[in-house]
Amino acid sequence: MVHIVKEYDERKNEFLDTAMGLFMTQGYEQTSVAAIIQAVGVSKGAFYHYFKTKEDLLDQLSARATDQAMVAIHSILQDPALSAIERLNAIFTTTNAYKAENRDLVMTLLQVFYSDTNLILRYRLLEHNLQVLSPVIAEILHQGNAQGSMSVDYPEETAVFILRIGASLVEGIAKQLPLDPEDTEGVAGVLRHLNMYNQAVERIIGAEPGSLGLVDESIIRVVTGQS
Amino acid sequence: MVHIVKEYDERKNEFLDTAMGLFMTQGYEQTSVAAIIQAVGVSKGAFYHYFKTKEDLLDQLSARATDQAMVAIHSILQDPALSAIERLNAIFTTTNAYKAENRDLVMTLLQVFYSDTNLILRYRLLEHNLQVLSPVIAEILHQGNAQGSMSVDYPEETAVFILRIGASLVEGIAKQLPLDPEDTEGVAGVLRHLNMYNQAVERIIGAEPGSLGLVDESIIRVVTGQS
Structure with a gap:
């Protein structure tokens, strides 16, 4: 058997x-x-x-990729020593590190997914990720409210929102890839977008300025190939 | 001639x-x-x-629709009596009122654009709107910074961001349409999403809580057909 x-x-x-x-x-x-x-x-x-169909295969493909990422995320959620802010940071740090370690795959995915011919593929992956990840983020926002480190009136809707705007951000950045490490202006532009996202999320959830570090240098390694 | x-x-x-x-x-x-x-x-x-092609026609179609909306927006921008906050509110109010007055068209567009077969159409319209509208919003954010009513570190990037997350919001809501006016829970859910967007934008641009009124009852008339 x-x-x-x-x-x-x-x-x-x-x-x-x-x-x-x-x-x-x-x-x-x-x-x-x-x-x-x-x-x-x-x-x-x-x-x-x-x-059943090619689309069914696609759904199962995105389910598999998300399930792999969720293993690491669940261990973060189960660590009782972490505060809500630390949890949110840890999820982003883990995801960023995974992307840096699998740079070639990530760059290929970004360039393929963000071409017009793959809009449907990208759209389905996003919808799948939203379904799986938003309850996790919502739980952290509830915890942050209870601990007083966040102030979120609509945790469920805000969780979906943070993920959707993260996807919007990646979409904006993906168009500029791949970046030459020598292209100082291009790298600075990507960093500006990432810092803006970090600040926007901080403000949306009512966290202290500077408490989130959703962006770290591993992301720059991804977009420029520097190691 | x-x-x-x-x-x-x-x-x-x-x-x-x-x-x-x-x-x-x-x-x-x-x-x-x-x-x-x-x-x-x-x-x-x-x-x-x-x-040149069907896609060229599509580009010109979205250009025409945006140009029509921009006439009203430009008169708001040229009114010297308005503060930055009032300008941002006026742009949203004008757009909402336009949608309420053209409810049948808007509902059809929403349902057609948000079906999977029209992803490319929707995508192109969004990209076009971003190009035309983001400099207008960026100008208002610069003005808000100068007047002290806003606190935006990256006005250009934030302007694009506000529009992208607005589109994400509409995408989330469009899936629930059309709403039966009797469906109290559904209407409350749409309102919750709209209020969350209003608060998120307020926080992202560092405006006083309650200073923005991006959501008004005309939107509810659009989604439910109440008049």
């Missing part, structure tokens, strides 16, 4: 990895189910054993 | 109006250039006299 489950997951992950590779090189819209089946080298029936 | 220009504009507007009607009823992606030409009842050459 364990053996069968393992085989099931392995084949499914093989489909997901192959599809992701094709989406990144050819674009989501341009990749057919037939091309995915051909690249994996199995029968048509095998694909439809795992996925 | 005047006569020729008038004919040119009239025919162009006829193309734009017809295309808009088809986009609203059939969706942007599903509407071909051939269908637009057939609906106007002119030759293929006439279309290409005005537009």
Whole structure:
């Protein structure tokens, strides 16, 4: 039984990895189910054993990526020593560090997702992330209200809002990528946007100025490739 | 000469109006250039006299809509009696009133633009609006800083940000439309989102709590059809 489950997951992950590779090189819209089946080298029936449609595969792909990130985030949430502010900072720091460590993948994703042909792919990923992450952020905002370090009248709506504006920010920045490390003006512009986001979130949740550090130098390593 | 220009504009507007009607009823992606030409009842050459492609027509369509709205906004900007806060409020009030007066059109646009098939259309309209409106908002933020009623470290970036998060907000709300006026919970939810946006903008620009009134009851008339 364990053996069968393992085989099931392995084949499914093989489909997901192959599809992701094709989406990144050819674009989501341009990749057919037939091309995915051909690249994996199995029968048509095998694909439809795992996925209803290409969109269903996409949903499962984004679910897998988010689930991986959520493992680290849940350990932050379960650390009783952290305050609400520390929790919020830790989630952003963990996410930033993950991006810095996987720079090539992140840069490829940014450039592919933010092309016009991949609007639907980007849109679905955002919606999925909102669903998974917003309850986590909302819980932290409630905690911050209780601890007196935040002042948020609508925690649930504000949580979705912070994530949506984060996505808006990334969208604005992604258009300027990749940045040459020598392009001092370009790097300064990205930093200005990131600092503005940090300050905006601080103000929206009513936290002390300077209490959030959502932006760290690992982000600059991502956008410039400096290490 | 005047006569020729008038004919040119009239025919162009006829193309734009017809295309808009088809986009609203059939969706942007599903509407071909051939269908637009057939609906106007002119030759293929006439279309290409005005537009390079369907996308070019779309760009001109969004430019026309924004230009119409900008006439009212420019008169607000040129009124020397208004403070920065009053200017920002007046721009939002004018836009809200326009939406309430054109409720049927706005509801159709919202429902069509926010369907997955019209992501590209929505995306282009947003980008166009950002380009036209963000310098206006940035100017007001600079003025607010000078008058001491606002405290904005990055006026240009913050202006784009306020508009992007406004679009994010509309996106969140559009999914719940149309609302039954009897659906008290739904109407309360929309109001909560709008009040949150108002407070978020107030905090982001460092304005006094309660100084902005970006949300008024005309918006509720739009989403529920109450009059």
